Amino acid sequence: MSEVVRSDAGWLSREEMDAARERLPIVYVDAVPVQVDAQGVVTAVGLLLRIGGDGQVKRALVSGRVRYHERVRSALLRHLEKDLGPLALPRVPPAPQPFTVAEYFPTPGVTPFHDPRQHAVSLAYVVPVEGDCVPQQDALELTWFTPDEARDPGVLAELAGGQGTLLLQALAHLGV
Amino acid sequence: MSEVVRSDAGWLSREEMDAARERLPIVYVDAVPVQVDAQGVVTAVGLLLRIGGDGQVKRALVSGRVRYHERVRSALLRHLEKDLGPLALPRVPPAPQPFTVAEYFPTPGVTPFHDPRQHAVSLAYVVPVEGDCVPQQDALELTWFTPDEARDPGVLAELAGGQGTLLLQALAHLGV
Amino acid sequence: MSEVVRSDAGWLSREEMDAARERLPIVYVDAVPVQVDAQGVVTAVGLLLRIGGDGQVKRALVSGRVRYHERVRSALLRHLEKDLGPLALPRVPPAPQPFTVAEYFPTPGVTPFHDPRQHAVSLAYVVPVEGDCVPQQDALELTWFTPDEARDPGVLAELAGGQGTLLLQALAHLGV
Amino acid sequence: MSEVVRSDAGWLSREEMDAARERLPIVYVDAVPVQVDAQGVVTAVGLLLRIGGDGQVKRALVSGRVRYHERVRSALLRHLEKDLGPLALPRVPPAPQPFTVAEYFPTPGVTPFHDPRQHAVSLAYVVPVEGDCVPQQDALELTWFTPDEARDPGVLAELAGGQGTLLLQALAHLGV
Secondary structure (H helix, E strand, C coil): CCHHHHHHHHHCCHHHHHHHHHHCCEEEEEEEEEEECCCCCCEEEEEEEEECCCCCCCCCCEECCCCCCHHHHHHHHHHHHHCCCCCCCCCCCCCCCCECCCCCCEECCCCCCCCCCCCEEEECCCCCCCCCCCCCCCCCEEECCCHHHCCCCCHHEECCCHHHHHHHHHHHHHCC | CCHHHHHHHHHHHHHHHHHCCCEEEEEEEEEEEEEEECCCCCEEEEEEEEECCCCCCCEEEEECCCCCCHHHHHHHHHHHHHHHHHCCEECCCCCCCCCCEEEEEECCCCCCCCCCCEEEEEEEEEECCCCCCCCCEEEEEEECCCHHCCCCCCHCCCCCCCCEEEHHHHHHHHHC | CHHHHHHHHHHHCCHHHHHHHHHEEEEEEEEEEECCCCCCCCCEEEEEEEECCCEEEEEECCCEEECCCCHHHHHHHHHHHHHCCCCCCCCCCCCCCCCCEEEEEECCCCCCCCCCCCCCCEEEEEEEEEECCCCCCEEEEEEEEEEHHCCHHHHHCEEEHHHHHHHHHHHHHCCC | HHHHHHHHHHHCCCHHHHHHHHHCCCEEEEEEEECCCCCCCCEEEEEEEEEEECCCCEEEEEECCCCCCCCCHHHHHHHHHHHCCCCEEECCCCCCCCEEEEEEECCCCCCCCCCCCCEEEEEEEEEEECCCCCCCCCCEEEEEEEHHCCCCCHHHHHHHHHHHHHHHHHHHHHHC
């Protein structure tokens, strides 16, 4: 009950959310889940397999909107738990500075990022996960790729909406 | 006219905007205008003098929302021009990574940042300005402070909504 | 044995090191050890109590030089283990971007940072530690401070060489 | 003369420098010169054409060591002026946080960066230039590439020592 009450103001009816999406940029977070070794070097990057709105199977990063009265880090944890399960043990970075900001436009070509549903401004973070990931809800599978495998054009092409570019930006930021 | 047409989708009636502000986090930008010397060292920080909604005179950073279908950097430039005038020659940083993200909550005390009107998630940037600043519209005055003067508790206390904290974060980031 | 062989090239006699310190900037790392809660929010900052070269007891961050042919992250881990013990479980950030660069000059006043022995250019990182810290070697004690306690002018004044400034920069970067 | 006096402490004989390079990591800076439009969007990246130590013509970023008692930003400006000429008007970023740290190892393969002469730890910055660039000294030519041209595998392959990777990291950081 308390969960419902607390989140109340952050929940919109589908119609209200659709209306907002046509008028305002929506605050989003993107998380790149990674596995690290004892030295903190990234050894693997996790990509979800999802069924998109168009029925197509696509790879995806962990991504979602920030609710009204929700902290950015709470939104990150909520979406990580929703997609990777409750035992993933994500280590959300202690500082709020994202490694980049991805601007998803409803019109393709304005930026490398595209979302036909909305204009989303997304804060992007790399998040080490230390536990067991069990994909949840609309995520069919989580696959771990080495940084080299993740950079493969075939893998990148399976990411929709420009998330292939965002993944490359994350790998560049990580220096791997 | 072209301004009206171009911005059309980004404009909401006051009622619609008020409704959205009670339901969704709003995307904002904060800019800390600075003067730099030939080596790029910050020599002065610019603070606006504004009349707030409550009729009180307060100091403020350059701050405002990002419109629908507007790039973050375009929003930064729009608010800088609105507050500092058309001859300020702001040098918006080439990379989208902000130095921090300020989360303004309508409830005081959740974060250091507070905005009674809305939940705003604000990308914060330091922006060198090279031209002449002439405050516009509801900005009464722009005052340049040395970094040491800006850190003065008396000056910081004149900044509302936690922007004193944001200014200290900017100075810390600048290493001055 | 392999440790000695591998580190061989990175070890200089005291005389050679002293000579180098008068001629070249030395690559350093600074680490701010922190404790975080389940959401990744920093709840405590760890400061060492050390006996300085002058026999004075001072607080200090974890700090030390990078050896020849040593990775920056390996140097961070080596100094964290040396000061906090082998069970501290430090989580070195996966990306090489430091939150700032502290330039310690042998002449006071050039920057906020001062080291009478040398010119050191130090890459500064915030490092969450998840295990048990047991100060080692010349570190007498490790004390955990809440962010508010750490900001206390009395505590900051006990940090030598400008590390009080670096601690404030870390807290500003963390948004706490 | 004043140049010689001021830099005195930072100058080592060739023999001393060679000895130091075999024993200590050397502090370096890398600068990626860029041209930006009125919105601060990067429109071109500048690459030098140099004759390397081996007599080969190679493309290169602006790069060089930090001297004893020299600020990082002064070293950046010195190397930019040395390579691009005195009228380039570089805008060194106001904050010391680099976009990444490149670790050049004398042994290939430890990191993506390699320098047979030394172990260099290099702070990397993107630097907008607003003036006229006239290559100097051992730089034969400066060529401006659009971001897309710069990403071309043929161009990247002409950069030695892993600077192709560093250029890609800069482009990823810039979001272009």
